[in-house]
Amino acid sequence: MEDFSSKRAKHVIVISYDAFSEDNWDFASSLPNLSLLISKGVYSNDLISIYPSLTYVVHSTLVTGVYPDRHEIVHNNPFQPFISEKNQEWFWYRKDINATTIYDAAKEANLTTSAILWPVTGKAKIDYNLPEVVAINGENQAFKILKNGSPFFCAKLSLKYGKVLDGVNQPNLDDFSTLCAVDTIKSKKPNLLLLHLIDLDDTKHNFGTKGTEVNNAMLRMDKRLGSIIKAVDEAGIKKDTAFMVIGDHGHIDIQYKVHLNNILKEMGLIYEDRKTMKWRAYFQCNGGSAYLHIKKDDQEAERLTLNKIKEILSVGKYGIEDLYDRTDLDKLHIHKSIKYMVEAKRGYCFDESISNTTIEDLESQRKKYSTHGYRENKDNYKCNLLISGEMIKNNTSLENLAMVDIAPTIARLLGISFPNCDGKPIEI
Incomplete structure (x- = not known):
């Protein structure tokens, strides 16, 4: 039996690469920074998403290791008939998840945690939290973030990097999130960092699943990965850090x-x-x-x-x-x-x-236009996963993985207890 004690990491950086699906792998894996991580890790194009394959449903499974019938995030939005999408509430708040999360378990184990625009983390007990919440119906965006995140942490990042933003438009939003993640890695060195990057998903919704725009989004993403890798190196934690890059769902042209x-x-x-x-x-x-x-x-x-x-x-x-x-x-x-x-x-x-x-x-x-939300068994709809670090196998392909396997794998990497999952740790 493999000795998993050698797989421990003091720091785990989880990068949700929204809409990074199997049809993107050939191009993305040829780029310098993702290919560097691949050479020092395990990877898969056989990661099965959650049904319905919506961002908030999947991300809740990613951090709980259980299916939606248990964590109870069943949609991006609570049921709000006849209210236009732009005016709807979302499942923004940690209280909406009816299960233990990996960041809860990490904090209970006295590890430091951070999240940058990670879904369903409003008011979560995360040490350094910049939650994904959006102002609606006349709310003030800055106040809503400060109210639901870590106020001093959010204010500092906003003052330092807010000039990069153009509302919620891409690629500015992901550039801002990456700057925040780089700053947090170097200044806080959290044991667990969760980062949600959305540029590729927005691009696919607006331009379909193929073409120059999609390739350009992946080029931008690879550059962001390079910034995060460099930050880990400059923070002096490279040897003790595991990276996880995860796609949450595919897209289908409409x-x-x-x-x-x-x-x-x-x-x-x-x-x-x-x-x-x-x-x-x-x-x-x-x-x-x-x-x-x-x-x-x-x-x-x-x-x-x-x-x-x-x-x-x-x-x-x-x-x-x-x-x-x-x-x-x-x-x-x-x-x-x-x-x-x-x-x-x-x-x-x-x-x-x-x-x-x-x-x-x-x-x-x-x-x-393309979108998601389909059954996980649609053709060419699986997700990509990469786990990389000096404690991980080198350049090894994995098969038959499920989203419920991610949280228990993070727990094993951090060496913390995380029972009662629907999934199991991935052998890395």
């Missing part, structure tokens, strides 16, 4: 955007009453999938909606590939609050808003 709630509105299950929108059935859309919500005890709405979906499936309309009931959802680790779910065909995605057009043909409008 031709048709389907407004599912239009169908329910046509059936009278979504309606206006005294200038207020009401619902008996409602689709909460996840991009490549959607939850079907039915008003409690409204058996007629449930029957009508299910019959309609089965009719749609029989004729192949609206891009619905599958309807899942609770038997299916138990196997897929979907939370018990969800009774039904639909999955989109490749090339289709679901949009929650009610629109004049039920099916938008993006290709005919010459719009490039």
Whole structure:
């Protein structure tokens, strides 16, 4: 049996490379900084994401080692019917996660922790925390960060590097996050640092999964990795540091955007009453999938909606590939609050808003767009993982990995206890 005591690291730097999927590996792995980490570590293009493959759902699994039916982050957003996406609350706060996190366990073991724009960390007990929270409905962005993060830490970073920002626009936001991470590594030397970088995901949403824009985003990312590697070296902790670079989901190019709630509105299950929108059935859309919500005890709405979906499936309309009931959802680790779910065909995605057009043909409008949220078994949709450091095997490929394996692997690297996971430590 392998001796894992030799795998200990005093410092673990976890870099979430949002949307870094298997189709990006060949290009990204040829770049200087990622290839350097590969030469000193283990890697995989066979990391299976979580369903639905949404950023906040996946990142909650990354730090808990459990599936969404246990940690209870089931979407990026709580259910908020008829509220536009730009005005919706998100699952920003640590209290929303119903499971122990790896940063909680590290702190209990008297290790120092830091997080830079890591999802679902608002008000978390992290020593140096710059949380991913966004001002909505007239809120002040700076105040919201200070209120939910480590105030002096956030204020100092904002004063030093805030001039780099252009709102939440990329690539400025990831450049800012990287500067913050570099500063934190050199000044704080945390035992665990979590960093979320979003440039590639934004680029894919706006330009599709292939092309110059995507390659340029990966070039920028490699430069950021180089800055982080250099910071570790300058901090004098290179020998004791393990790097983890993780993709959270793939992307699929979209031709048709389907407004599912239009169908329910046509059936009278979504309606206006005294200038207020009401619902008996409602689709909460996840991009490549959607939850079907039915008003409690409204058996007629449930029957009508299910019959309609089965009719749609029989004729192949609206891009619905599958309807899942609770038997299916138990196997897929979907939370018990969800009774039904639909999955989109490749090339289709679901949009929650009610629109004049039920099916938008993006290709005919010459719009490039890709998204995620699909089943983890879609072709060419797996994620990449790299674990690198002087205590790790060299240039070794791994297979059959799951997102629930990440947190227990971090725990083993740090030499701390982290029981009750759905996953297991990766042999590195």
